[in-house]
Amino acid sequence: MSGAFARHHCDEFSRSTLLRRAVAEAGQGLPAIEPGMPAPAGTGLDRRRFLSRTLGAALTVYGASALGPRILDEGIARAAATGGAGRRVLVSVFAPGGWDALSLLYPIGDPRYRKLRSTLAFKPGDGPVFSSDRRLHWHPSLAPLARLHARGRLTVFPAIGYSHPDQSHFTSRHFWEVGALDPQSGTGWLGRLLDVVGDNENAMQGLSLDGALLPSLATARVPVATLSSPADYGFDSHNVWDVPGELLEEAIGSLGAASADPDPVLALAGKTIEQSHALHRQLGRFVGKDGQVHINPKAKYPETDFGRRLSGLAALLDANFPIRAAALTGPGSYDTHADQQGPLQDGATQIAEGLAAFQADLERRGVAGRVLTLVWSEFGRRAQQNESNGTDHGAAGVAFLMGTKVRQHMVGEFPGLTKGLDGDGNLKATVDFRSVYASLAEQWFDVDAARVLPDARSMPRPRLVA
Amino acid sequence: MPLPVYSGPFGPPQAERLLWRAGFGPRPGEERALAARGLEGAVGRLLTTGPDNLVGKPPQIDGHRLFPLDKFGHDHLWWLDRMVRTSRPLTERMTLVWHDWFATSNETVGSQRLMIRQNNMFRRAGLGSFPGLVTRVTENPAMLLYLNGLESEKGAPNENYGREMMELFTLGHGSGSTERDVREQARALTGFTATYRNGYGWIKFRFDRNRHDDAMKVIFGKAGPFNWKQAVQLAIEHPAHRTFFTRKLWSYFIPEPADDETQAALEELYVQSGYSTRQVLAAILKHPLLYDGPRMVKPPAVYLAGMLRTLGDRISTEDWIWLSIQAGQLLFYPPNVSGWNDDRWLDTSTFHARWQMAERVLRKHSYQPDHTKRGTVPMDPDKLVDRAVSFWGVRLSDATRRSLLAYARKAMATTTADDDRQKKFPPMILNALRHLVAASPEMQTA
Numbered sequence: 001m002s003g004a005f006a007r008h009h010c011d012e013f014s015r016s017t018l019l020r021r022a023v024a025e026a027g028q029g030l031p032a033i034e035p036g037m038p039a040p041a042g043t044g045l046d047r048r049r050f051l052s053r054t055l056g057a058a059l060t061v062y063g064a065s066a067l068g069p070r071i072l073d074e075g076i077a078r079a080a081a082t083g084g085a086g087r088r089v090l091v092s093v094f095a096p097g098g099w100d101a102l103s104l105l106y107p108i109g110d111p112r113y114r115k116l117r118s119t120l121a122f123k124p125g126d127g128p129v130f131s132s133d134r135r136l137h138w139h140p141s142l143a144p145l146a147r148l149h150a151r152g153r154l155t156v157f158p159a160i161g162y163s164h165p166d167q168s169h170f171t172s173r174h175f176w177e178v179g180a181l182d183p184q185s186g187t188g189w190l191g192r193l194l195d196v197v198g199d200n201e202n203a204m205q206g207l208s209l210d211g212a213l214l215p216s217l218a219t220a221r222v223p224v225a226t227l228s229s230p231a232d233y234g235f236d237s238h239n240v241w242d243v244p245g246e247l248l249e250e251a252i253g254s255l256g257a258a259s260a261d262p263d264p265v266l267a268l269a270g271k272t273i274e275q276s277h278a279l280h281r282q283l284g285r286f287v288g289k290d291g292q293v294h295i296n297p298k299a300k301y302p303e304t305d306f307g308r309r310l311s312g313l314a315a316l317l318d319a320n321f322p323i324r325a326a327a328l329t330g331p332g333s334y335d336t337h338a339d340q341q342g343p344l345q346d347g348a349t350q351i352a353e354g355l356a357a358f359q360a361d362l363e364r365r366g367v368a369g370r371v372l373t374l375v376w377s378e379f380g381r382r383a384q385q386n387e388s389n390g391t392d393h394g395a396a397g398v399a400f401l402m403g404t405k406v407r408q409h410m411v412g413e414f415p416g417l418t419k420g421l422d423g424d425g426n427l428k429a430t431v432d433f434r435s436v437y438a439s440l441a442e443q444w445f446d447v448d449a450a451r452v453l454p455d456a457r458s459m460p461r462p463r464l465v466a
Numbered sequence: 467m468p469l470p471v472y473s474g475p476f477g478p479p480q481a482e483r484l485l486w487r488a489g490f491g492p493r494p495g496e497e498r499a500l501a502a503r504g505l506e507g508a509v510g511r512l513l514t515t516g517p518d519n520l521v522g523k524p525p526q527i528d529g530h531r532l533f534p535l536d537k538f539g540h541d542h543l544w545w546l547d548r549m550v551r552t553s554r555p556l557t558e559r560m561t562l563v564w565h566d567w568f569a570t571s572n573e574t575v576g577s578q579r580l581m582i583r584q585n586n587m588f589r590r591a592g593l594g595s596f597p598g599l600v601t602r603v604t605e606n607p608a609m610l611l612y613l614n615g616l617e618s619e620k621g622a623p624n625e626n627y628g629r630e631m632m633e634l635f636t637l638g639h640g641s642g643s644t645e646r647d648v649r650e651q652a653r654a655l656t657g658f659t660a661t662y663r664n665g666y667g668w669i670k671f672r673f674d675r676n677r678h679d680d681a682m683k684v685i686f687g688k689a690g691p692f693n694w695k696q697a698v699q700l701a702i703e704h705p706a707h708r709t710f711f712t713r714k715l716w717s718y719f720i721p722e723p724a725d726d727e728t729q730a731a732l733e734e735l736y737v738q739s740g741y742s743t744r745q746v747l748a749a750i751l752k753h754p755l756l757y758d759g760p761r762m763v764k765p766p767a768v769y770l771a772g773m774l775r776t777l778g779d780r781i782s783t784e785d786w787i788w789l790s791i792q793a794g795q796l797l798f799y800p801p802n803v804s805g806w807n808d809d810r811w812l813d814t815s816t817f818h819a820r821w822q823m824a825e826r827v828l829r830k831h832s833y834q835p836d837h838t839k840r841g842t843v844p845m846d847p848d849k850l851v852d853r854a855v856s857f858w859g860v861r862l863s864d865a866t867r868r869s870l871l872a873y874a875r876k877a878m879a880t881t882t883a884d885d886d887r888q889k890k891f892p893p894m895i896l897n898a899l900r901h902l903v904a905a906s907p908e909m910q911t912a
Binding site: 233235236237238239240241242243244245247248250251252254255256257258260261263264265266267268269270272273275276 | 721760761762763812813814817818821825828829832833834835863865866868869870872873876877880887890891893894895897898901902905906907908910911
């Protein structure tokens with residue numbers, strides 16, 4: 001785990017990521033690493049792994065301690081049959097690390113831009129003009145998003161954030177996840193939404209496409225699940241191939257013969273092996289000889305983990321699995337304190353190509369009308385670049401809402417680099433993320449935002465949905 | 467009251483089970499040597515303490531030694547190495563018991579140095595008196611950091627340690643301690659402090675009289691100006707403690723609860739011996755249920771260390787870190803203050819991790835099918851299974867053996883009149899059989 005993070009990240013970011021990973025590994029209570037750091041929403045939820053026969057995949061279910069595996073599976077099937085399928089869906093994509101809004105939509109038309117970004121500034125024409133505000137140009141790698149924007153498929157929030165911004169990755173991300181400026185909150189905003197619109201048995205209503213339960217989805221009442229890739233569950237043996245390798249799978253299953261043993265513990269071990277074998281076989285239906293999962297995408301996705309997750313999600317939606325909210329972590333790591341251009345370009349390229357493919361896939365499958373995708377990061381970065389060709393933690397950032405049903409090209413405006421900076425030299429927010437959540441709750445899910453967001457009353461409701 | 471003692475035959479199978487429950491399994495031949503001592507002699511041997519003599523090659527990762535105090539995961543490898551090479555398996559196993567009993571996670575402590583210091587304390591004091599151990603735990607730096615002991619001072623007591631000391635370490639939940647007892651215990655436990663040095667962390671852990679609340683307290687109905695040592699003693703003398711202690715210690719070694727008579731006798735032994743862990747442990751290890759009763763699932767660390775111990779392998783890869791995380795037991799990182807859940811070691815996900823562990827262990831022992839000389843490996847399915855079983859020295863049930871044999875026969879049947887397959891398949895099949903034995907229910911449990 002150490003060494004998994006490049007040097008341009010700050011320690012806190014790596015550590016908070018590790019801490020969250022540990023939530024996934026332990027699935028149990030997790031002490032805060034230092035006083036004042038909020039525990040991620042969902043900490044302490046019980047979790048259980050089971051095989052969904054309807055889905056043919058491994059689900060880890062959170063918050064369903066009272067339900068048996070069969071009930072869970074039947075719950076998913078029932079939700080699909082009774083109209084849980086075909087309903088509107090929100091997909092949340094998190095860009096980790098706090099991405100640099102002033103590079104993703106660079107304000108080439110602002111007189112201070114080149115001064116503040118002496119070595120990082122793009123030139124006019126590097127990227128396409130942002131048609132909603134011609135002072136801004138798209139990062140060259142975001143050209144696919146510019147095209148979606150031109151087609152009316154993308155709403156841009158050029159300066160989104162909240163008042164009194166917190167510059168800790170951990171805390172700011174937590175605020176976005178729980179939909180409130182509340183370090184204590186233990187449920188995610190999507191989780192609370194599912195507590196209202198979801199049901200007690202359909203664990204797929206909230207789907208975390210991640211090794212861990214993403215905290216946005218942490219519920220108080222109804223079950224939610226993480227879906228692991230079928231390809232991750234292999235049983236290979238070193239220096240065994242050909243016929244001996246092909247027969248191995250069956251042999252593993254036959255080790256479960258001990259499940260009939262009079263010794264209860266030996267029998268339990270045998271049973272676990274039988275279950276593992278059954279799981280492996282089920283998942284095998286999706287895995288080709290190349291070890292890849294095959295789900296017949298209708299668009300060309302980038303060959304990345306992000307692309308695979310999104311294409312899997314599109315296939316599940318097309319197959320009418322009863323999903324209401326899904327969350328995943330986007331590619332790239334945006335905590336670019338040093339030598340920012342390369343990592344930012346890589347991340348932006350992957351995220352833009354993945355999102356564009358996802359939208360095209362959904363449209364060709366004919367399900368795009370019921371899917372909106374929100375793309376966000378925990379904050380933007382300092383307007384003044386630092387001495388290391390990087391940028392430090394800032395305040396307002398940029399977010400996107402993608403789908404055929406988006407209503408506007410832009411919500412909130414770019415405040416400019418003169419009056420638009422706060423006392424710390426960070427971009428001021430012109431839209432509060434909680435008002436976006438409130439609008440989505442009401443306009444997309446038809447739920448009174450006050451039931452989901454503690455601050456709903458004080459939040460304006462931009463028109464987001466056509 | 468007499469304690470039941472196992473009176474059946476004490477041969478290698480019984481000695482093997484004892485070595486798995488009270489250690490990390492036998493080295494080749496170890497179960498025979500232990501069986502020759504008889505039950506009394508064997509338990510006495512295990513309970514003998516003294517300097518440890520680590521047998522075999524020390525760890526080596528890419529040509530380097532371990533950095534247990536600094537490098538992430540090397541603390542885990544350091545302890546695994548001790549489990550693999552120890553000559554005092556029960557001391558080492560009890561260290562694991564105490565790590566679970568007084569669960570402390572480096573996730574909060576943030577210092578491998580302090581965690582290993584605590585670990586060595588468990589190793590040193592683990593078989594002595596239990597009150598002595600709780601006393602050491604109470605002033606242990608890692609525990610002080612884990613359960614907020616440094617933030618507890620006169621006028622502002624922090625209840626965290628006091629509450630867990632009673633609920634999880636000595637009395638059990640709802641066993642006679644009230645919220646008032648918790649508050650008063652917290653006051654008695656005030657006074658510990660330390661110094662934070664930038665770039666180094668916490669140092670100079672000490673008791674500071676000025677931070678201690680020395681006024682009167684009422685704990686369990688007794689009044690006095692109790693200090694932290696008395697706080698521990700009060701919990702030990704609470705009538706619920708003897709039951710809690712004996713049941714909990716028992717549960718680490720025998721999966722079924724003790725019958726009422728055994729339970730009463732253990733409690734009596736515990737009190738009369740002056741709260742001696744060693745005495746109670748000796749009685750548990752000689753109890754008939756350990757030998758006649760059901761098997762237990764090996765914790766992941768025991769499963770892994772056991773395989774390496776059997777094969778005489780050293781720690782030579784950092785892969786054990788992430789595989790142990792997936793299997794559900796990264797040492798020094800228990801999930802919370804109540805330790806690991808010993809009833810939940812095996813599921814489809816952790817079994818998959820154990821399969822991968824076995825794969826990694828076996829890699830260096832595997833035959834190269836393209837470069838194995840004919841005749842090195844038998845062609846007969848029965849003999850192939852025998853070779854795989856004796857490789858691990860494990861005893862298999864008939865059902866499992868039949869499964870292995872069916873695999874070997876089926877695979878060998880495809881080699882008829884195929885010269886290339888006759889050369890390559892036997893080594894492959896033996897590789898696979900060894901892996902299947904390692905994954906078998908018999909190897910997952912003991």
